[in-house]
């Protein structure tokens with residue numbers, strides 16, 4: 001399953017408020033918070049789009065930005081507890097819609113890997 005292609009801008013003021021309120025804020029906020037949200041769910045999923053913003057290890061979960069049209073919210077959610085056959089953890093939140101992260105293919109990342117395979121000289 002390909003990754004959903006929805007993206008949006010993070011609301012700057014609300015993002016800063018979330019950082020200030022976080023019990024476990026990222027050490028380098030500018031690296032954790034790019035200013036954009038890219039949906040990480042599988043294409044055609046139900047409900048809101050969702051982007052992981054930063055880990056909250058103290059709560060064994062993460063802060064997610066969920067949006068749908070012009071509505072959005074930040075939510076602290078626990079990790080999806082399902083493990084792949086090989087033992088890999090799902091990188092999405094508990095009870096997310098659509099496929100687990102190991103079955104969601106990011107087309108941009110895949111295109112980069114394909115180009116590296118085809119043109120190893122260019123990528124050294």
Ligand SMILES: [Zn+2]
Pocket residue numbers: 004005006039040041045048049050
């Ligand atoms: Zn989406």
Ligand SMILES: [Zn+2]
Pocket residue numbers: 080081082090091092093096099100101
């Ligand atoms: Zn999952």
